[in-house]
Amino acid sequence: MTTTFNIADNARQVSIAARQVAQLTTTAKDELLSKMADAIEQDTTRILAENTKDIEAGRQRGLTEAMLDRLLLTSERIKDIANAIREITTLADPVGHVADLSLRPNGIQVGKMRIPLGVIAMIYEARPNVTAEAAALCIKSGNAVILRGGSEAIHSNLALAHCLHRVLDNCKIDRNIISIIPDTSRAVIEQLLTQRETIDLVIPRGGEGLIRYVTENSQIPVIQHFKGVCHLYIDKFADINKAINILINGKTQKPSACNAFETMLIHKDIADTFLPIAANALADKQVKVHACELSQPYFTGASRATDEDYHTEYLAHEIAIKIVSSYDQAVEHINQFTSDHTEVIVSQDVSRCQAFIRQINSSVVMSNASSRFSDGGQLGLGSEIGISTSKLHTYGPMGLTALTTEKFIVVGDGQIRE
Numbered sequence: 001m002t003t004t005f006n007i008a009d010n011a012r013q014v015s016i017a018a019r020q021v022a023q024l025t026t027t028a029k030d031e032l033l034s035k036m037a038d039a040i041e042q043d044t045t046r047i048l049a050e051n052t053k054d055i056e057a058g059r060q061r062g063l064t065e066a067m068l069d070r071l072l073l074t075s076e077r078i079k080d081i082a083n084a085i086r087e088i089t090t091l092a093d094p095v096g097h098v099a100d101l102s103l104r105p106n107g108i109q110v111g112k113m114r115i116p117l118g119v120i121a122m123i124y125e126a127r128p129n130v131t132a133e134a135a136a137l138c139i140k141s142g143n144a145v146i147l148r149g150g151s152e153a154i155h156s157n158l159a160l161a162h163c164l165h166r167v168l169d170n171c172k173i174d175r176n177i178i179s180i181i182p183d184t185s186r187a188v189i190e191q192l193l194t195q196r197e198t199i200d201l202v203i204p205r206g207g208e209g210l211i212r213y214v215t216e217n218s219q220i221p222v223i224q225h226f227k228g229v230c231h232l233y234i235d236k237f238a239d240i241n242k243a244i245n246i247l248i249n250g251k252t253q254k255p256s257a258c259n260a261f262e263t264m265l266i267h268k269d270i271a272d273t274f275l276p277i278a279a280n281a282l283a284d285k286q287v288k289v290h291a292c293e294l295s296q297p298y299f300t301g302a303s304r305a306t307d308e309d310y311h312t313e314y315l316a317h318e319i320a321i322k323i324v325s326s327y328d329q330a331v332e333h334i335n336q337f338t339s340d341h342t343e344v345i346v347s348q349d350v351s352r353c354q355a356f357i358r359q360i361n362s363s364v365v366m367s368n369a370s371s372r373f374s375d376g377g378q379l380g381l382g383s384e385i386g387i388s389t390s391k392l393h394t395y396g397p398m399g400l401t402a403l404t405t406e407k408f409i410v411v412g413d414g415q416i417r418e
Helices: 007-022 026-042 044-061 065-071 075-089 129-140 151-170 186-192 208-217 240-252 268-284 307-311 327-337 350-359
Strands: 098-103 109-116 119-124 144-148 178-180 201-205 230-234 261-267 288-291 318-324 342-346 364-367 386-388 396-398 404-411
Touching (some): 007 144, 007 178, 007 186, 026 044, 044 065, 044 075, 044 151, 065 151, 119 129, 129 144, 151 178, 201 208, 230 240, 230 327, 240 261, 240 268, 268 318, 327 350, 342 350, 350 364
Parallel strands (some): 119 144, 119 201, 144 178, 288 318, 342 364
Antiparallel strands (some): 109 404, 386 396
């Protein structure tokens, strides 16, 4: 589906609307979001009908079952979207928060206040829930948002946007604080990425190809998250039961998630004890194994692992495995192959765990816990708009605070600089 759509004009209108949402009180934002959640639930029948169009078109285009599942909406999933928006109303509003207020020798007070970024452009694939949840997070953080979803979800996205716009119109708030681009051509992304005068940040969510394209072509700062090659290191001091449970949960609970394990490293001193148990557990879950020369004999039918395997984000029941001779070799391997997403150590040696947390600088580093906790909701953010594996301006799962920045504020009583 395409339509005539002027990106530059739209971005200017959204930039103007951003001034209005930035001034809304927390109470006003929460009331607005509550009404949006209600409107989505009330419009379930229409949203499902539009989603059916996307599903039918997706099947004709040969989309994978995994992609179709991400695209599919049901009554329960629509209720989940509405509840996710309601949950955002319970989160603390970062806008206006003042921190580090200090008194200078000349009597002025200096601090920092949280303010919205302005206009966020979301470029995403397949998942229609992103349309509603990203809009809600942007509103709560005082930002306006431009949403450019993929062609595979266009009917679903427009149906959800219709609900949001109806609420904005009824509340007499500029509907341009949520703009959804109806043009699904690649050309519109090219134009969008040049609007540096009106758009403050671009957040792409999708496959590595989309994110690399956006990063390489944008004139606007981009939140980057190319892929999630998450590592699990089983230390020689690991508790075997904990290690097996963490491995199976992190690899198989939701293998298509970016926080699933893709590589497991095992200290050689524990290999004979741990790997036979791990091999049985992975076989029970039908996980395909790419094993190094030393670990291959422990697995039936495992292929020989290569450097390419250690770089791969499988997003499936598939894992690369390597025996390492020492803790230092494990750290060296992670530093070489990391995607800066999430790394986990399993060890009963507290000092070893502390060293791992200090030495590994991925966006999330854990000891004795599943990588599946690398998620905004699980980390206490309430909800997330994406994840950043680049260190500016935020790092890791992004919640409301990551959609704001800080300005200096100065409070004086007539002081002048000598």
